Amino acid sequence: GDSVTxxxxxxxxxxxxxxxxxxxxxxxxxxxxxxxxxxxxxxLQLLLKATKADDKGxxxxxxxxxxxxxxxxxxxxxxxxxxxxAVYFCALSVRGNNRLAFGKGNQVVVIP
Amino acid sequence: NAGVTQTPKFQxxxxxxxxxxxxxxxxxxxxxxxYRQDPGMGxxxxxxxxxxxxxxxxxVPNGYNVxxxxxxxxxxxxxxxxxxxxxxxxxxxxLGLAADTQYFGPGTRLTVL
Numbered sequence: 001g002d003s004v005t006x007x008x009x010x011x012x013x014x015x016x017x018x019x020x021x022x023x024x025x026x027x028x029x030x031x032x033x034x035x036x037x038x039x040x041x042x043x044l045q046l047l048l049k050a051t052k053a054d055d056k057g058x059x060x061x062x063x064x065x066x067x068x069x070x071x072x073x074x075x076x077x078x079x080x081x082x083x084x085x086a087v088y089f090c091a092l093s094v095r096g097n098n099r100l101a102f103g104k105g106n107q108v109v110v111i112p
Numbered sequence: 113n114a115g116v117t118q119t120p121k122f123q124x125x126x127x128x129x130x131x132x133x134x135x136x137x138x139x140x141x142x143x144x145x146x147y148r149q150d151p152g153m154g155x156x157x158x159x160x161x162x163x164x165x166x167x168x169x170x171x172v173p174n175g176y177n178v179x180x181x182x183x184x185x186x187x188x189x190x191x192x193x194x195x196x197x198x199x200x201x202x203x204x205x206x207l208g209l210a211a212d213t214q215y216f217g218p219g220t221r222l223t224v225l
Contacts, residue, residue: 034213043116043202043216044155089154099145099170100214104154 002027004090006103014111015082021075021106023064023090031092033057033066033073034100038087047075047088085110114138116217118203124223125193133188133220135203143206144186145170145214146178148199155202161186193224 007022025031032051036044048057053068064075073090090103119134137144142163147155157170161180175197177189186205190197201220206212 041218043218044204044214045216046213049213099157099160100155102154102156104152 002031002092002101004092004101004103006090006106010107010109012109012111013080016079017110019075019077019080019084019108021088021090021108023073023075023103025071025073025090025092027071027092033064034091034093035062035064035073035075036089036091036102038089038105040086044089080108080110082110082112084108116203116205116215118201118217118220120220121218122221124225125190126225127194129193130189130191131193132190133201133203133222134185135187135217136185137205137215138184139205139207139215140183141205141207141215142183143208143212144180145204145206146176146186146188147202147204148172149202149219150199158188195224198222198224
């Protein structure tokens with residue numbers, strides 16, 4: 001079935017460091033891809049999305065490019081801040097499928 | 113514009129008790145969803161409603177029932193709570209189906225003793 005795989009384990013890094021969170025997917029059809037972010041004590045909110053191959057989603061300094069050839073949608077940010085500390089979820093949906101499939105999430109901790 | 117609201121925020125139940133989690137959205141969205149979030153498991157879909165008057169099972173529907181009361185409200189009922197249902201429950205809504213952006217409520221933290 002359709003699924004998303006995120007890299008294992010939390011990510012801890014210093015302020016102003018470069019952040020990468022890997023996401024790969026398995027899907028039939030042509031999925032839309034999403035990154036959601038969950039700040040402590042809150043619900044998820046959309047960070048960015050891409051709906052077709054080679055699209056780049058971007059928001060708040062984060063970017064992710066939809067790579068069909070490698071079935072990936074890696075999240076990157078050039079210089080993280082303490083306020084970026086959160087859990088990040090990769091997700092996909094397939095047109096005609098009535099749900100989002102979420103990855104397990106990555107806890108990101110940014111140290112001053 | 114409150115977005116998606118959920119009540120209660122916290123609840124403790126004893127095994128076998130029943131309760132209903134309430135969800136409402138004020139964005140005139142057609143689709144609504146109930147998820148549970150467990151450590152290391154990500155989010156898993158319990159039930160969803162593509163439009164008013166329809167509901168469908170998601171990945172983990174056993175032990176739950178839902179009601180789409182009207183376009184705004186979508187409730188989740190636990191008829192006989194079990195410790196395995198200890199989780200954080202999120203309601204979400206979207207204009208159309210899953211390919212559209214989903215907007216999440218703040219969650220309900222449920223503990224079943």
